[in-house]
Amino acid sequence: MSPITIDGSQGEGGGQILRSSLALSLVTGKAFRIENIRAKRDKPGLLRQHYASARAAEQISNAKTQGIELKSTALEFAPGKIEAGNHSFVVGSAGSTALVLQTILPALAQTSSESSIQITGGTHNPMSPPFDFVRDTFAPVVSHCGWDIQATCNRYGFYPVGGGTVSYTIKKTNTNGPINLLERGPLLFREAYARVANIPFNIAEREIAYLREKLELSEENAKARTIENASGPGNFCMVQLHFENIIETFIAYGRTGVSSERVAEAAVKQIKRYLKSNAPVGDYLADQLLLPICLGPGGSFRTTAITPHFETNAKIIKQFLDVDISWEREDRLSWVVNIEN
């Protein structure tokens, strides 16, 4: 069978195309060749982040590969048998541990034997899902697709220093029929956190003060804390909304020269936008749910947006799997996605 050819420059033309292709190849056992990797980015080709993902995919599948090198803009990947069990990976330059996970998770989660993986790198990076999102928002939903994920953050790794470690145990379980995530259900409670590492504590305190005032949170549901064992400096504030059917995570990162209030305000803005809609699945979660649902029981969900990421992802899935993915707009912030497999 000739390998599937993927054009890395389609859609937003970033690293997601590579990760999705690797994940799908691992799951389906189909070989692929990707060209024009990250063609639309300033530094095209594989950066450390993508290199680490490709190597991780190679490692768990004994794949035959060609072109996995830094700055490479084309690679070939032919997976062998998936090796569940213990694996550890490292990503330098504070590359995201979540993105490495994303690449290998579907294959390991479709295997009935349990896997234990440890990833060293960034745990809280802007531009990629934070650890808390993976554990609290993503894992509970995909458990309905038969993916059992237990997540632990042993050490925080902030951009640009990194050096955090996360571990996951992953295995396949049973499902209770198609996914049906159209409503949020009643709001149970809300929590806010602010964290600082190696910078003054009052930065976190001011963020919490802002969040409490704007979101009318009680003292016990809004807490500032110092992280002791992070390598470098870091700060973020996060709000989680616990609905009956979904927990959504909103995060904003502190940056040099940006006041604590401005940081917290960014989180509040995301929440306000989410609350304007009734859709349970936020922008970021939507495209990550596609693959688990396609591989699992199928079904439908309602989301706040169809992003370019989502569309590209859907396209690539259809190159590997015989599924039907369709979506329909109901309202400005409400779309229904249907998946039949």
Place this chain on the structure above:
Amino acid sequence: MKRLVSIGILGTQLDGPESRKRWEKWRPSVSICQQDDLVVDRFELLYEGKFSRLAKTVLKDIETVSPETSMKLHEISMEDPWDFETVYGVLFDFAKNYPFDPENEEYVVHITTGTHVCQICLFLLTESRHFPARLIQTSPPKRTGVESAGDYRIIDLDLSRYDQLAERFEIEKRDAQALLKSGIDTRNKIFNEMIQEIEQVAIQSRHPILLTGPTGAGKSQLAKRIFELKKSKRGVKGSFVEVNCATLRGDAAMSALFGHKKGSFTGAMEDRDGLLRVGDHGVVFLDEIGELGLDEQAMLLRAIEEKRFLPLGADQEVESDFMLISGTNKNLTKEVSSGKFREDLLARINLWSYELPGLADRREDLVPNIGYELDRFAQDSGRAVRFNREGRDAFEQFAVSAEATWNGNFRDLNASITRMATLTGSKRINLELVHSEIGRLKKSWGKDPVITGNEGLLLSVMGELANQVDPFDVPQLAEVIRICRKSKNLSEAGRRLFTVSRLSKKTNNDSDRLRKYLSKFGLSWDQVVIDSED
């Protein structure tokens, strides 16, 4: 894929501080390992003992930002990191003892940290391949306050684009050589190699140079060029003094060279500085040095060795620090054995000795020199004169041929061009002028040179056209001519020449074949046999 190994010196300022605040600052050594498109597999960090704490902090931080990188610390001891000798020595020893494994590893040498002296030494040792590495430079983020690893750049000194640097150096060298050759694009290998060496000697040495070779080979011209080259490189401050020793006799010789005091001999009306004194801090060219008297030779030896001499009639020595270039067309060793030249003086003046080939031995340089002489005429007379095409072809052809012996070397060539350029009424030297000039030259070299053998025979039959015959054809054509001369007529010659092949021909066309063969070289029967009737 080869492992990437980075070698660098701990930047005691730039790689600091040790405090928690360090992450807010760009630190070059750490930044190499923070790049998202570069993975360093091993990092060799050189540090001085007193900075071991900082080195360990940097080590720990690199392990954090780049778990893929293994770290190695090397304690070095540079008492003074601003002292070239120490720093070079320490880094040289490190490079020498480092187990480079270019089969499996590639190396980058980080030149952003360390004192400037460290950076320069690292560059030099990398350029000289003591570090078989490329250079890596890091630079801070363009906008401050932005958390980023900044930039890096890898410089491969072996890459062709850095050849431009080397090339610029080459061009400068070529310019110097061109100056020595008066800008003439000479092609003679021996001459060019000699010029190459003289260039180096002229720039670097102030020792005496001896130029030998036949009259007119360009000795005095070259001496002057050497002076100009030295002057352009600031090797001399003074002026160029040229003396032909053949013109110096008796008291006048002494006085001209070494100077005199007023009244020291008849006719010495004023104090006079000798030429050697005038050449102080400059170059003195003594042409025909073999003609110098023994007394003068003794004085000259002292002047060279002591840089001082006694002018005629003076009671105090004067000093002069000059560089001596001597010229001669004599065999000085022979002169020494016949007692006409001091052995010790010869040993002094021929430290660098070059024999200039005569023009006849540099035939490939004749064409460029013709151009040079025309330019020189234009400069001297203000009249730009060129050959027309036929004139140029004919003259060049003659100039490089065996007929032209160039007994007077460049002096002959110069005179010849000057005559033709002067005689032409227009700005073009035509064929007619060239022919008469060739006649004049031949006459001046005495009777036509005796050229024997096949070449001589062809020359006598064909004149200048003989030079257009390929060496391949020469023996055959010469033999044909000889047989013709032994024969009564064309048919007899034909029969002799085609004695085998004619047997297999139906008709006898020997004379026709011979006529055609001769006409290929522009020859007729009459021309071929005319000489033998003499």
